[in-house]
Every structure is written in C-alpha cells, then in structure tokens.
Amino acid sequence: MRGADLINTVLPDELLIEILRRVEAKPERDACALVCRRWRRGERASRRAVKIAASGAADRVLELVVGRFTALADVAIDERLPSTCPGAAVARRARRNSIANIARERNMSKNSKAEENEPSQFCFSDAGLATLARACKGLERLSLIWCSAITSSGLVTIAENCRNLKCLDLQGCYVGDQGLIAIGQNCKQLKAMSLRFCEGLTDSGLVGLAEGCGSSLISIGIAACDGIREASLQAVASHCRYLEALSLDSEVVKTEGIISIAQGCRSLKALKLRCLDVSDKALEAVGSFCSSLELLALHSFDGFTDRCLSAIAKGCKNLRDLSLNDCHLLTDRSLELLARGCTKLTRFEVNGCQNIGTSGLEYIGRFCRDLLELDLFYCPRIHNKAFLEVGRGCPRLQSLHLVDCSGIDDDALCHIAQGCKNLRKLHIRRCNKLGDKGFISLGESCKFLADLSVQFCERVGDEALVAIAKGCSLQRLNVSGCNVITGKGLTAVARGCPELISLDISFLQWMGDMALAELSGGCPRLRSIVLNHSQKISDVGLAHLVKGCSQLEHCDMVYCPRITAAGVATLISSCPKLKKVLIEQWKVSERTRRRAGVILSYLCIDL
Template identity: 55%
Template sequence: MFGFESVSTKGDIEEGTLYPGLSYGENQLRWGFIRKVYGILAAQLVLTTVVSSVTVLYSPVNELLRGNSGLMLFFLILPLILLWPLYVYQQKHPLNLIILGLFTLCLSLTVGVSCANTDGRIVLEALILTSAVVASLTGYTFWASKKGKDFSYLGPILFTSLFTLFLARLHPDVLPTRVHLSGNLRWNQCRNFLGIYWHDRINTVLPDELILEIFNQLGSKSSRDACSLVCKRWLNLERLSRDTVRIGASNNPDALIKLLGRRFVNVRNVYFDERLSISLDGHFGRRRRGDPSAPSSQKPHHATEKSVSEDGEIDSYCLSDAGLTAVGEGFTKLEKLSLIWCSNVTNAGVKYLASKCSSLRSLDLQGCYVGDVGLAAVGECCKQLEDLNLRFCEGLTDAGLIELAVLCGRTLKSLGVAACAKITDVSLEAVGSHCRFLETLSLDSEFINNKGVLAVAKGCRSLKVLKLQCIIVTDEALQAVGVFCSSLEVLALYSFQRFTDMSLCAIGKGCKRLKNLTLSDCYFLSDKGLEAVAAGCSELKHLEVNGCHNIGTSGLEFVGRSCPRLSELALLYCQKIGNYALSEVGRGCKYLQALHLVDCSSIGDEAICSIAVGCRNLKKLHIRRCYEVGNKGIIAIGENCKFLSELSLQFCDRVGDEALIAVGRGCPLQHLNVSGCHQIGDAGIIAIARGCPQLSYLDVSVLQNLGDMAMAKLGEGCPLLKDIVISHCRQITDVGIAHLVKKCALLESCHMVYCPSITTAGVATVISSCISIKKVLVEKWKVSQRTKRRAGSIISYLCVDL
C-alpha cells in the first residue's frame, strides 16, 4: 500500500533512518521529500545561472531589455502575477512545475540585466551571500532531520541570519573589499542588538610609523580626511602627518589659524590667498594705504545676503598681524609661507613671524603692504631663506631689499620683484654683489635700467631662470646675459621695445643649455634672431612666440631643422608664419607633444596634416581663430595622433562633425573645447561620447546645432565628466540636462548662461543630481528661492549686483 509493498525488511529496522524511532516507510517518504525539494531548487539555480549568463554575455538581449523600459517592467511584474496560479495549481502536476519554470525564467532575466549593469564586486558579494544562505539552510535541514526537530519558521531564519552575518564579518583577506565593507555595515547595525563587540585588529597590529607612511602615500585631501574619521588614533596620527595647510578667504582667519595651530603641530607649509571675491551687498571696503589700483581684499562668507557697511567688519575677513602671530606660535617648524593679497598684514606681524620661524625657506608676500622694516627682520632672523617673492609690495624701497640681500645673500636662490616703484638699479647691484648663488630672477619694472641687469648678469653666474619685463632695457644688458650666464635654461622676455636681434644672437652663442624661450611683444625681433637661437641652443624644448610681428616662416623653419628635441610650441598672433614653417617642424621635431596656435591666419590644413604625420606623440593641440584650419587637418590628427588627450578648436568655422568623428575613433581625449565651431552638431559630440570615455572637460558653448540627443549620449558614454560649458546653446533643454547629470555623478562645474530652453527646473536638476557640484553659472532669474537656499554657495550669476 502507498507504494511500499516491496520494501525489504532485512537488517536493522533503524539502519539509515533520519532519526531513531522513525519507521522505515516514513523515513523513505521524508528522504524523498528532501530530494524533491533540493532537486527543484537545484534546477531553479541552474536555470537562473544559464539565463543570467546569456543575458550578461549576449549584448543584444541585454540592450533589448535595458533599452525597452516597458518590456523590462513587464518581466518585473510577471513573477508577481504568476504567484496566483502557483498557489491555485500547486497540487496539479506537471502544470505546477511549468508555472514554476516560467516564474524562475522571468526572475532570471531581471537578475541578468542587473548583473550586467552592476559592479562585478557587488555581484560577487551577492553570489557569496546567496551561497551562504543555501548552505546554512541545508545544514539546518540535516541537523533538524537527525534530531527530529520540526521545521518551524523561526529556527532556520535565525540560523541562516547568524551564519550570513558571520560570513560578512570575515577578514578582507578572505572576502573582497566591497563585501567586507558591506558586511561591516550590516554588522554595525546589529551588533548592539547581539551584544557582541569585536576587537579592532588593525590598531593592535600596525605601528604608528606604518600608518603614517600610508597616510603620506594618499594623494587627495579627501582621502586623508576620510581616514581620520575611522577612529581617534587615526585622527591623531593624520593630524601629525599633515604638513601643508591651504586657507582661502574666510571669516575670521585669525581665529582659524589659532585652531589649526593647535591641531596640526607638524605643519611646514602654509598658504593664504585672499584674492577670492565676496558676494556682499554694499561697499566692500578699501585697499590699505590708499592704493586704488590693487585688487580689493574681498572674501566670501556664508551669510551672502547681509550687507557690510563698516571697514571694521570687512577687516574681520582679512588676515591681520594677530593671525601672523598665531602662525608663528602655532607652526614653529614652518618652512614655506605664502601670503597672497593679505593687505592687512604690516611690518609688525612679519617681524614677529620671522623671530618665531627661523627655519623659513620660502616667503611669498605678493600684494602685501610690507615695508623695509619687515623685510629687514626676515633677513636678520631667517638665515636659510631661499625663495622670496615681492610682487606688488609697494611699500618696499631699495633699503629693505639691500639689507635682505646682505643678510641672506649666501642662501637666496630665487627672487621675484614686480610693480615695486621704489626699487631701482641700486637694489639689483646689491643682489648681484651678495647673491652669488641666485638661480631664478623675475623682474617686472619700468624703473630698472641696464645697470641693474648688468650687475645681476655679472654677479649671478649660476642664473638658470630669467624673466624680464623691463621696457627700457636695451641690447647691452641682454648681451651681458649671453656672455656671463652660460647656465641659463629658461629665458622669458616681455614687452621689450629697445632690443634687437643682436641680443638673441648673444643668447644663442653663450647660453648653450637654453631649453625654454618665451618672446612676447618684442617688436624689433626678426627671423635672424630666432635663427641664431635655434642654431646655438639645440636643446631647446619649449618655444613661445607671442605678438612678434616681424618673425615669419623662415625663422620657424630653422627651429624645425635645428631643434629636434622641441616638445612644446606656441605661436600667438603670428600673421607671417605660414604652412611651410610647421611642415618643417613636423619633419624635424618628432618629440613635439603640445602645439598652441592663436590667430595665425596663414596656417591651414596643410600644416596641421604635416604635424599629424610627423609628430605622432602629440598630446595637446590648441587652435583658436585659425580660420584656414578645417576638417582635413583635424581628421589627420585623429588618424595619426593616438596619444592626444587635449583638443581645443575655438572658433574654427571650417571644422565640422566629420573631424570629431575621426577624433572620437582614434584619440583618448580627456579635454575638449569646440566653442564657436558652428558646423559641429549632435553627430560629432555623440562620436566623442562613444569613443572618449575618459573625457573630464567639455566646452561646447555657442554651438547652435547642438541638442538634447548629444547631452544624453554624453551622460551614457562619459561618466568621468567633471566640467562642462554649454552656454549659448539654444537647443539644449531641461530634458537634455536631466539625461546628462543622471549618470555623470562626478560633475563639479556647469556653465549654462544664455540657454533660453533651460529653465528653473533644469538648474534645480543639476543642483540636486550632482553631489560633487561646486560651481553653477546661470542667470540670476533662473534660480528659485528653494535652490538658492539649498546651494547658494555654489551658484555664480552672470551679472553681479554692484
């Protein structure tokens, strides 16, 4: 009866039973039930694995389900519908198995799509935890069967949960990092309930020195800040390892410095920069000592709507002598200090700082109203000073700089002086006499004559970097540089009106190590001078010619033939340089990596094709307002320059979609600027989105043919995009913006002024969807009150109320 008539009774009746006391027939029934359940479960797992694998590996199926939201929704709802026939026909065989198979198939399709579009580590975590659930339920099944326990719901659930938590808590050497972190999250949520506190093994095994070394290897500040939140020990160690502090314009910087000095005792580098503007209504204050020409020290503050009417209130946003006192007392190991446009700092503060920070090696006083007394104190106390920047220090005279040169002459290696009207040739004579080891000198003055430059050239024979903007200096001084400064490597000459090719001939003969040459607005230079430099300085790597209207094709041809190591070339406003010059550069400069062309009307596709064929290592190409450059040249770049990462084609009217399609196929772009290229539309930008997944910066402003389709493809293909400029794009709407920001989670800045189809809703979408957003530039009327309250600090307006 019941199919057990042929059961043998030989042997012990208890042999092979699930647990003692169970009859042999009932034992067979129970084993059969277990085999049936696990057979169905195994079939479901195999079917799920096979269907999910096909969905993941066969892209047409995956694209069909992912691209058709209606079909995907149908497969999500169908399992819920199939639950009803499963319940009704649970006793109808084989109809119940058919319905169960359909139920499993629908789930398998959704699981496959989820796996295909999810990080592999997360999928591995789900696989491990699912296997843990199956294994724990199986173990509980056999244990309960042996003991004769009933299968109530509470026992298997508690056992499975405990086993899964234990697995998720395992060491990261056993499980992947993502699994371990998610396991920690689950454990932290339930350990208070369970009353189990595990010992932190990391803090007991790793010594302080090793953790500090790990902190030093972290590149970004955000990573260090995240590590400091792990525990108190890591917080203290991270504070000890912090050696640099950067402070922008802020409210009450003096108190902030005191706080930072107590927390970070090993800081060696401190940077202040008060050039940032403050968006406060009313008058912003004044420049100290009645200097109307210098920028006002405006600072941003969180209370952007409060007006400030008194100078005392604005002064609270500026670093003062009290702040410098706090720097001296809190950062006793200070080696580098930068005070940029800290206009409230005076001689007293600098003098006290110098007395406390005797190990100071670098000091930047740009825009500070510091006089001779403060500079003399620096020279007296800071005997190791190597780098000094005195740009826009209008209170200085020759007396202060002379005293510093006498006291720190043996150690000073770098000096910058600009817009200091009271510093004359007398100071430079002292520098030439005492600063024998000076390597870098930057001069920008209308009052320096040949006498001062001659003294520096004769006295500072180790000079390697020389930057001059002295309009009354003549050939005599620069010829002395060529004769005496044989170690010169960098030479920059700006706005010289009284020197000719004779100076460059002397430089070419004497400065054989010259690697970097900049000629800006030097109207009397011609091809002869450039040929002399190219002939004598064969190691030249960087050349910039800006606004030198008498330099033409022949001079640059000589550079292409004589300087094979040239890696960067910039030609700005050079109307006489033609295609043949760049053809010679393409043939002779195989290592060229960067080319900048601005307003070179005689350069066209022929020159760009020669560069593309000859300079295959090109990484940066910037072209602006070169109207003869079109699709042919840029297509050649895309086909030959496989390392190109930056491309800028501003207002090149002849460049269209065909050029960008070629670039998208051949170049791993990270930076693209096609502002004002009116022939570029959706097709070109879509090609870039498909071929350049590493793109992080994009400027498509003033493209009238660009629409929402390009924005949608950018969102799908460029997840690393951080900065985008879409101003003056009339066809881009809120829909396109929504598609863009949906998947560009790293977006930090978005400029979208004069986009009439983008409304208040579009601006709110950008603010709410991009968690990393730092700057949004829009018209003021497009920002709602809610958006302004939510993210007022990151919104910049096209027109600022004055």
C-alpha cells in the same frame, strides 16, 4: 576579520602618523580622519599644509586651525580664496558674531572711532601672524596673498620665531622695509622670495634681505615694486651668488641693473624679464656670463634687436625654454642664430612678434630636434611651409598652440600629423582657414592626442570630430564657437572617447538635447562641461546628461534660454560631487539656493 581592529591594536602612534603623512591628496586625508578618533588625532598631528581665506574673522580661524593641526609647515593665507576653504564654518560663525557685536555697538553708541575700526574685524592682521609664529615655529613655507592689513610688525614676529622659513610669498602685501630686513637677519635658510605688488618696499628692504640671507637664496620674483631699483639688483648680484631664478617686472629698472645681475649671479638658470627701459646690452651680458641659463622669457621689449638673441645663442648653449612676447624688432635672422646655437631647445613661444615669419620657424624646425612644445600667438607672417620643417625635424613634438595665425590652413596640420605622431595636446583659436581636412589627417596619424581645443574656427565641422573620435581617445575637448558642428560630431565623440573628462560646447547653435543623451551613455567619467550660449539645450537634455554623468564637478550654463530652475535643481540633486555651477541668479529657486548655495556662481546678478 569582522570585529578585529588589528591596525589600532598593533600599530603604534608614531608609525600611524608617518603613514598618514604620506597620504598626499586632501580627500584621502579627510577620509582617513573619519575612520575613528585615533586616526583623526593622527591625521591632525601629521597634516603639514593648509590654505585659509584671509576674509571673515581670519585671525580667529587661524587660531583654531593652528591649534588643531600642530605640525603645519606650509601655510597659505589668501584673501582671494572663497569661503569654502578649510575653516569656513568657523569663519562664518565668527563673522556673524562680529557683525552682531558691531550692530549692538552701533545701537549703543554713535562713536565714529568705532566705525573707523570696523573694517579691521574682517582682515587678516599682525595679530594673526603673531599667533601663527608662536604656534608653528617649524614653518617652512608661508604665502600671504593680498593680505593688505599686515605690516612689518607682523613680518618681524614671523622672522623672529620661524627661523626655518624657506619660502615666503608676499604678493599684494603692503609691508615695509623693516619686515624684509628682519627676514634677512633671522631666516638664514630662505631659498625663495616672491615680491609682487608690494608697494611699500624700497631698495633698503631688498638690500637688507640680500645681505642677511643672500647665500641661501636661489629664487627671487619682483613685480610692480616701483621702490626697487638698481641698488637692489646690485645687492642681489653681490650677495646672492647661488641665485638660479629671477623674475623681474619693472618700469624703473634700467640696463645697468640687469648687467650687474648677469655678472654676479653666474649660476642663473631661469630669467624672466618685463622691463621697459632695458636694451640689448643687458642680454649681451647674460649671454656672456650666464652659460647655465635654461629658461629665458622676454616680454614687451621694444628696444631689443637681433643682437640680444645672437649673444644668447653664442653663450647659452643649454637653453631649453624660450618665450618671446611683443618683441617687435626681432626678425627671422635672430631665430636662425638661436636655432643654430641652442639646439637643446624643448619649448619655444612666439607671441605678437610681428617681424618673425616663416623662415624663422623653419630654422627652429630644422635644428631643434628635441622640441616638445611650440606656442604661436598672433603670428600672421608664418605660413604652411614652416610647419613642413617642424613636421620633418621635430618628431618628439607633444604640444602645439596656435592663436590668430591667419596665414596657415589645413596643409599646416597635415604636415604636423605626418611628422609629429607623438602629439598629445593641440590648442587652436581663431585660425579661420582651417577646415576638416587637417583634423582628419590628425585623427589618422596622432593616436596619442588627448587634449584638443578648437575655438572659433568657423570651417571646422562634424567630419573633423568624427575622424578625431575614431583615431584618438580624447580626455579634453573644447569646440566652443565652431558653429558648423552639430550633434552628429558630438555623438561620434561620445561613442569614441569614453575617457572624456572635460568638454566645452558653448556657442554651438545646432547642439541639442540628444547630444547630451549620447554623452550620458558614452562618457561616464565626465567631470566638467560648459554649455554657455546653447540655444537648443533644455532641461530635458540636462536630465539625460546626469543619468550617466553623475561624476560632474563643474558645469557652466549661462545664456541658455531653455534651461530653467527645474533643470538647475535636477543637475544639483543628481550630481553629489558638484563643486561649481555657473548660472543666472534668477534661474535658481530658493530651495536650490538653500541646498547648494556654496557651489553656485552667478555671472550677472541683475539678470
């Protein structure tokens, strides 16, 4: 009823805040905050998560953010975030003021010590962490990504004030051992710890963490921390009895450290290893003691042989996700043992394992009938016959990824189409023997296919897209580098796939403006388009495109010689939801730069 504000009249503040807390998407929350002052206060009091760029006047931005949003429990501070994140306007003003102050100081004095302190003006520091610790004592999740200026002192402040902390990510932070020890002593509810590229840490820091809160930890990630060795893993094995996930990327950890983890952490469900100096004995211990293991990822293990997978097959009957990357000594024999022992496998990835071939994949298809995702990268020894078994034995397969599999042709896709009718995602790259025949079969049989990527497959042409568009309602399509495809194929997609939201047609030399006109009429939901290296697409095509595709959020169009500054201006003025445009800098007019500088990205600023 017009003029009657029933919600604000009847609804108490507590109930309004609880309702707003259940609105998860940020755009919807922002819209709620614009209704009225009361809703804005309620939204601020209910918001629990925020991301802040750790550049500019980051400490000042954080101070304003925590003063405005009083119920924060999840804070991410990331030096990689662009200046368009929350608090960007405040950051820009504070940065301008800081630069002005520094300039005045330089003019007034040539003090070299002041110049040395200048960089700290633009880094998130321990002072910012202290502000966060005082304002958000109920903090549960904290991510500090590449915040190079923080030290153990700031982490100690967090530990002493935020005792409810459950997840901590310190990627790229040069914190020392004392900060980690303080977290262990004070944060007894800590469940997940990520230590990636933390060069300042040694064994004493992780040992102190494990001794302090090991009973609550269920996930640990360690990468490129050369100071962390076997002593740390032994402490984790002794104190973290309930550990469920371990990710370890190290050049210094040896076999004994993994054995101690297997013996001490028998509840382990996920194990990711990239360790150069680890042998079969480590995986034999995992197979013997970790019967609950569900995910195993092995990267770059030149010392692993079929013995390790034989042990996994015998002891880890619940394994569901297996990734083998650059394990050059593994053969088809190991896959036979694995397939017979781990029949619950739902995801299988082989990447660069040169001795795994057709017969190994045949065993997977024959015994792993619950397989949902299959990823094959750089597997030249796998041929069509393997896909015959996969098609016969894996009817539930939903995702297939093939990269540089030079031994397969159209028959492989025909086998998949005949048996895997639930296929929803197909990504193929540089499989040059594939042509139209396989995709015609897919279009006839796989009616649920929604995500198709065919990159740099030189024989795939218009007939493939016509068949796919006729049989499947695609949402995502990538045909970059398939030079045989012309406007005919894209016209079929535009007319047959009205749900399309993402399209990549880069490197297609025969694609012209009329294809974009067809997209405008047939794909009104398109949100992302990539046009890079399109020789025939011009400003006229962009003008056609934006008439019907005004929902665009992302557009790449570098190295398109017929697109000019006028076309860029047309795109930006017609698509109000644009978030990113990749273009050469010299093609952007000064007016467009003033109007939409935030969303513009430049591939090469010197062009």
